[in-house]
């Protein structure tokens with residue numbers, strides 16, 4: 359398992375729709391393991407493959423539940439969305455320290471392949487449904503900023519640019535917290 363570098367806002371791969379996985383194989387499973395390792399090192403609850411520079415429709419979600427296990431989403435499709443929506447705060451590992459309130463359906467049904475290439479269907483609600491929708495957005499080149507009003511988005515972009523002043527490039531090394539640290 360490898361902790362990979364994160365692509366940050368400004369990296370073109372975050373804006374391109376990713377390609378479906380043609381066949382789930384050992385390379386796909388290695389990518390899934392690396393996504394989990396990188397997400398955990400970065401203390402995230404989800405990560406999409408394009409965030410580590412791989413333009414394939416693969417993402418992982420782990421909101422910290424004991425059971426069921428973390429989700430592996432390969433070629434995921436949202437099959438159903440509840441009419442009820444909910445507004446809640448989101449952030450993104452590719453846009454560190456920037457947060458915004460995003461309106462999304464409260465419940466969804468997702469169809470995807472797991473790391474063995476086996477199709478499955480899962481219903482999710484609340485925070486988990488939000489995390490899944492955020493990751494599937496990534497696979498379509500969409501960021502949570504795109505769901506905000508133009509005014510809010512430009513405010514956050516200005517904040518981001520200010521915070522990034524002097525930093526070069528769009529790649530970020532993920533340095534896990536030492537064990538035992540909070």
Ligand code: NI
Pocket residue numbers: 449450451452492496
């Ligand atoms: Ni994100």
